[in-house]
Amino acid sequence: MESSVEDTICAIATPVGEGGIGIVRVSGAHAIEVAAHVVRPRNRQPLQQLESHRLYLSDVLYPESPLPPGEGQGEGPTSLSPWWERGRVRGKGESPSQAGAQAAAIDEALVVVMRQPHSYTGEDVVEIQTHGGAWILQATCHGLIRHGARLAQPGEFTKRAFLNGRLDLTQAEAVLDTIQATTSRSLQAAQSLLRGSLSKEIDAFRERLIRVLAHVEAGMDFAEEDITFIQAAEVQQALTDTQRAVERLIASYEEGRIIREGIKVAIIGRPNVGKSSLLNALLKLDRAIVSDQPGTTRDVIDESLNIRGIPLRLLDTAGLRPTQDRIEGEGIRRTEDAIAEADVLLLVVDGAGGVTDEDRAVFKTYGSRRHLLVMNKMDLPKSRAFSPLPLGEGQGEGPSQGEGQAARFVKVSAKTGEGLDHLTSVIQSVCLKEGLEASPSVLVTRLRHKASLEQAHRSIEEAMRSLERKESGECVALDIRAALDSLGEITGAVSTEDILDRIFQDFCIGK
Numbered sequence: 001m002e003s004s005v006e007d008t009i010c011a012i013a014t015p016v017g018e019g020g021i022g023i024v025r026v027s028g029a030h031a032i033e034v035a036a037h038v039v040r041p042r043n044r045q046p047l048q049q050l051e052s053h054r055l056y057l058s059d060v061l062y063p064e065s066p067l068p069p070g071e072g073q074g075e076g077p078t079s080l081s082p083w084w085e086r087g088r089v090r091g092k093g094e095s096p097s098q099a100g101a102q103a104a105a106i107d108e109a110l111v112v113v114m115r116q117p118h119s120y121t122g123e124d125v126v127e128i129q130t131h132g133g134a135w136i137l138q139a140t141c142h143g144l145i146r147h148g149a150r151l152a153q154p155g156e157f158t159k160r161a162f163l164n165g166r167l168d169l170t171q172a173e174a175v176l177d178t179i180q181a182t183t184s185r186s187l188q189a190a191q192s193l194l195r196g197s198l199s200k201e202i203d204a205f206r207e208r209l210i211r212v213l214a215h216v217e218a219g220m221d222f223a224e225e226d227i228t229f230i231q232a233a234e235v236q237q238a239l240t241d242t243q244r245a246v247e248r249l250i251a252s253y254e255e256g257r258i259i260r261e262g263i264k265v266a267i268i269g270r271p272n273v274g275k276s277s278l279l280n281a282l283l284k285l286d287r288a289i290v291s292d293q294p295g296t297t298r299d300v301i302d303e304s305l306n307i308r309g310i311p312l313r314l315l316d317t318a319g320l321r322p323t324q325d326r327i328e329g330e331g332i333r334r335t336e337d338a339i340a341e342a343d344v345l346l347l348v349v350d351g352a353g354g355v356t357d358e359d360r361a362v363f364k365t366y367g368s369r370r371h372l373l374v375m376n377k378m379d380l381p382k383s384r385a386f387s388p389l390p391l392g393e394g395q396g397e398g399p400s401q402g403e404g405q406a407a408r409f410v411k412v413s414a415k416t417g418e419g420l421d422h423l424t425s426v427i428q429s430v431c432l433k434e435g436l437e438a439s440p441s442v443l444v445t446r447l448r449h450k451a452s453l454e455q456a457h458r459s460i461e462e463a464m465r466s467l468e469r470k471e472s473g474e475c476v477a478l479d480i481r482a483a484l485d486s487l488g489e490i491t492g493a494v495s496t497e498d499i500l501d502r503i504f505q506d507f508c509i510g511k
C-alpha cells in the first residue's frame with residue numbers, strides 16, 4: 001500500500017505478549033474520528049468532544065466485520081475461528097455503524113485524546129489503554145483499520161514527530177537508544193542526546209560556519225593582500241576553531257559507542273581451559289555447559305552483563321584446536337566470526353595445565369588484537385608455577401607494546417570467583433582509556449554521526465587549504481557549504497528520504 005504522511009496511522013505501542021495493560025496508538029488528521037468508531041466513553045460524550053490530555057474510562061467495541069486475512073498485525077482475530085460470529089448479531093434494519101454504536105464491549109479501556117500540536121507526533125493522537133492481551137490489542141487495531149486508519153510503518157510515529165518539528169534527527173535516534181538502553185550509563189547518554197546536547201553543539205558549529213560563509217560570500221577576495229588580510233585571518237581562525245571542536249566530538253565516538261552498544265568481549269582459548277566456566281562465573285548463572293571433555297562448547301553463547309553502568313557483551317566460544325570433526329569445525333568457524341566483531345579478546349589459559357602448543361597457536365593468530373591474557377584455575381596449587389613466558393608474551397600488569405593493544409595478564413578462578421572483579425575492571429580500563437569520569441559531556445554514540453562529522457572535517461580542511469592557497473572566495477564558499485550540509489545531516493536540518501529511511505528502519509512498529 002502506498003503510504004503517505006496524510007494517512008491516519010495506528011499500531012500497538014506496547015510489547016507483544018501478556019501484560020497488565022497494552023496501548024494502541026492512533027495518529028493523524030482523522031485519528032479522533034477513526035477512534036470514535038472503536039471506543040465509546042462511558043460518560044457518553046462523543047470522542048470529538050473530550051478534553052485533550054485527560055483520561056476517560058471507555059468501552060472498546062467489537063470490530064463490525066472481520067478484515068481480509070493478512071491485513072493487520074500478525075496473528076490476529078482473523079486467524080482464530082470466526083470470532084466475530086460469536087460476538088453479536090446485528091439487529092433487523094440496523095446499519096453496521098449503528099450496530100457498532102450499540103456493540104458489546106470487548107474490553108474496558110482508558111482513552112486519552114491529545115490534540116495537535118501538543119502530542120508526540122504533533123498530530124491528533126488517541127491512545128487506547130486496554131488490558132494487555134494480544135487478542136484485545138489486535139482486535140482494537142483491526143477496528144481502527146476498518147474505519148480508515150492504516151498500520152504504521154516501523155518508526156513512523158517518531159518520523160512524523162521529526163517531520164512536524166517536534167524532534168530533530170538526533171533526538172529521534174535518542175528515542176530508540178532510550179528504549180534499548182540496558183544500563184544507567186547508556187540511558188544517561190540517550191537522555192542527553194534526547195535533550196538535544198549534540199544538536200546544540202552541531203547547531204553552534206553551523207552558526208559559526210554560516211557567519212564565515214557570509215563573510216566569504218560578501219565578496220572577499222583573498223588574492224588581494226592588505227585589507228582582506230585580517231578578514232582572511234579571522235576566517236582561518238573560525239575554521240580552525242570549528243575544526244578542533246569537530247575533532248573533539250569525533251574522538252568521543254569510541255567511548256560513546258561503547259556506552260551505547262557495550263563492550264563486546266570474546267572469551268577464547270584452547271579447549272578445556274575454562275572459558276564456559278568463566279562466562280558462567282561472570283554471569284553468576286549456570287548458562288553454558290561445562291565439562292572436563294575438551295570440545296564441549298560448539299555454538300557461540302552471547303550474554304550481557306552490566307558492569308558499573310557499561311554493558312558488557314560476553315561471547316563464550318568453542319575451544320580452538322585443529323579438528324576433523326565437522327560440527328566442532330563449524331563451532332570454530334563461528335568462533336572466528338565472534339572474534340572478528342569483538343572489541344577485546346580474553347585469551348584464556350589453564351594455570352594448572354601450563355602453556356601448550358595449542359595455546360601458542362591461539363596466541364600467534366590473535367595476539368595482535370586488543371586482548372587480555374587470562375590465567376584461569378588459580379585455585380589449583382599447580383597454577384602458582386604458571387608463567388605466560390612460553391607464549392612469547394611480555395607479562396606483568398602493565399600494557400605491552402603494539403598499536404591499539406594493551407595486553408595484560410590477569411589471574412582468576414572461575415571456580416572460586418577470585419580475580420573476577422579485577423578482570424572486569426581491567427576490561428573496562430582497556431576499552432575506555434580515559435575512564436568514565438573524564439568523559440566529555442557530549443558524546444558521539446552513533447557511527448552515522450561520526451561519519452557526517454568526518455565528512456564535515458574533510459570539507460573544512462579543504463576550505464582552509466583553498467584559503468591558504470588564496471583561491472577565489474567561491475572555492476572556499478563551496479567547501480564551507482559542503483561542511484554545513486554534512487553537519488546538517490546529523491540533526492536533520494538537511495535530510496533526504498534515503499537518510500530518513502535508514503534511520504527509521506531500525507525502529508519497531510508502534511514507536
Ligand SMILES: Nc1nc2c(ncn2[C@@H]2O[C@H](COP(=O)(O)OP(=O)(O)OP(=O)(O)O)[C@@H](O)[C@H]2O)c(=O)[nH]1
Binds near residue numbers: 378414
Ligand atoms: N579447579 C578449577 N577448575 C576449573 C576452573 N574453571 C574451569 N574448570 C574446570 O575445567 C573443565 C573445563 O571447563 P569448561 O568451562 O567446560 O572449559 P571450556 O574452555 O569452556 O572448554 P571447551 O568448551 O571444551 O572449549 C571443567 O571440568 C571445569 O570444571 C577453575 O577456575 N578451577
Ligand SMILES: [Mg+2]
Binds near residue numbers: 277289318
Ligand atoms: Mg566451553
